[in-house]
Amino acid sequence: MTALRTEHVSKHFGGFEVVRDCSIEVRPSEIVGLIGPNGAGKTTLFNIISGALAPDQGEILVDGTNVTGWRSDRVVRLGLIRTHQIPRPFPKLSVIENCLVAAPHQTGESIWAVWRRDRRIPQEEAAAEQVAWSNLHRLKLDRLANEPASTLSGGQRKLLELGRCLMADPSVLLLDEPVAGVTAALADQIGTLIQALRDEGRTFLIVEHKMDFIMRMCDRVYVMANGAIIANGEPSVIRSDESVLRAYLGEIDGKQVV
């Protein structure tokens, strides 16, 4: 059983086909990369998988369940979560509150339970705090726990978004450029964390432009260009694939591939 599968997913905006007949598959505990030139449709595909956008055609299956057309919050509750290219923390909430708000199954989110003084609430809160602290510690954000998220740097926000995702205990994580714009040291740290999480049984689909990161981390790589999947395979094979090189050489901003 695959952790995530898309089947012939297509989406167009106006007359423009942004995603064309994309079929990809990610097996449990795999780390799969999704690369391609800018504008290839990678983030749009993420949006479709996560439920932020509905596809015009095709289906998305998470752990065998058809989630096509589901709202994104429902998909998260099933076990698939995504990070954003530009992180979206809750700016006025503290770092730890950002995590706590993502903790699922909270009795305390019901007004009646709160006014009833339901005893489960402080219990669940304590448990959630414990998980949050351990996640923040793992991400080395614990000393910033009570700071408003708006005070975090870009790299710290990426880490926070990862930590927030983990609170939902996801089985499949879609990471949109997790190490773009971060220092090499931080990228290493994130990479190590992803591998540790994979060893815990989680599955990853990662969009990235930093090729050394993709080469190091990924079991397999899909290549997208002009909305379609043009190649897939192991990183070492992909890097010398003719069609992939051609797709990238057509790119204007001159990113190095090989």
Added chain:
Amino acid sequence: MLIYITGLLVFAGLYALLAAGLNLQWGHTGLVNLGHVAFFAIGAYTTALLSRAGVPLWLTLLPAVVAAVVAAYPIGRLTLRLQEDYLAIVTFGFSEVLRQILSNERWTGATNGLPGIPVLASELGPIRHPITAALVLALVAVVLVALRFLIESPYGRVLRAIRDDEDALRSVGKAPEGFRVTSLIVGSGIAGLAGWGYAHYVGFISPEQFAPTLTFTIWTGVILGGSSLLGGTLGTLVFVMLLESTRFLSALGLPIGASQLAQVRLLVVGLSLIALMHARPEGLMPYRHRQRLVRDGSTN
């Protein structure tokens, strides 16, 4: 003199209730409810009609609150799928339409309103004033405590997340819809409660007492005070006191008539809103999250 002071306390309590309800909706959830006064009116009219028909006062309290809640529910659901500006327009439209209905229907007394509403503790003579003040302040205390429980709970945390970024909330697996609706109807229910207290203190209500100016005054107070519950409530009380103090301008011998003073108050409200948005939109006392400690007692 006693009557004057206790009257002030009653009105302060009613304003505090209205501000607290709006603070939940705006300060904590980010909802732009421009129709708050409508739910105040619904509470007042519901209890007025029931009590004039003979229902005892203590039995009309719940219907007043429930009427406001029931009225707010469809508004909340209607605006779920709409952009945030639409909520403002729809809520404002609702309060204006309600006022027109109240002004034109026979059974609501039309523009003459509803006199002869039984007042609280009326049989006790002038002592009714401090008794009503005590009751209203007790209600305020109960409501503030109940709101504080909500605000400091996971529910309140989700509300603040909605205020910050509704779509980001969806991306962590929580749907904002239910929370928006409940925030709106709880705040409106509190306004309805204030309406009950108001009707049974003044004994006479008419549509012109529920003009949008009241909504905007409370708005200014809540914004001025800031997003915290205490800030929003205090800010409204301070602002209203400021406005009421203009009544004394004519006593100082300035050649300003009463209706002109009303316009001056309106001008102050308008200019305050503009100034607040420019200088300090987060208000004087924004909400501060509490510091959380790790198990060993330190914050590290």
Added chain:
Amino acid sequence: MELALQAVANGLVVGAMIGLLALGLTMVFGIAKFANVAQGDLATVSAYIALTLQSVVGSFVIAAGSAIVVGTLVVVAVYAVAFRRLARSSPVALLVTSIGVALALRAIVSLIWGVRLQAYDLPIARGMVLGPIRLTPTDFGILMTSSVVVAAIYLMLYRTRSGIEMRAVADEPDLARVSGINSRRVIITMWIANGLLVSVGGILLGMKAALTPLLGWNILLPAFAATILGGIGSPVGAVTAGIVVGVSTELAALLLNPAYKQAVAFIVLAAVLLWRPRGLLAA
């Protein structure tokens, strides 16, 4: 049947004025990205300026014409003082500011001109009868003037460079910025256009109804209803919906208590939004 036709005719007249304000609202929505609650009261200001000018110069036409110019300047001044520095704030901050502007303007009008009903000095003329419909010269004036103004705005939006830039900023703000469009100039142009719409609308309103400080405020809800119905950002939608709102409220007044005209506009709005959350002709 004659009553219905007359109601339609009245509705066209009222709808034309609603359409003027709604067109301005949709431009502010599209380019400055907020709901301008002060739209009605800005119209009121121009209406009263025309009143004062008429008492000075006597000729209504000259007074109205000058009031349009002065009114437009007032609108641009309001933008400069109240809205300009908040360009990067949230739409809610701008909305709340516009509420403040609305209240302040209304209070100033009341303090300067008083609250009792006033009217322009217009010659009393009998209505002209066209079959089952009777229209007064004022009505004709309103229909003609609004058509001219709307046509001028359309020409500006669809035939001039400024108009193209404005539509670009409204539809694709990021792309517009990157293409080198001077957003400051676009915004000022938009406020000038809105100023024109609002001052003409206010004076026409004053010709049709008596002048009170609530003149423009009373038409704000129908104007917002029209803007949303027509789809925010759609100039064609705003004017069309304005006429629809005008006609439907006049027709509804035949069946219901005429005081409920605003209620009808609101109910129409709510019903349409339930069906189409983005408005009828969303841009």
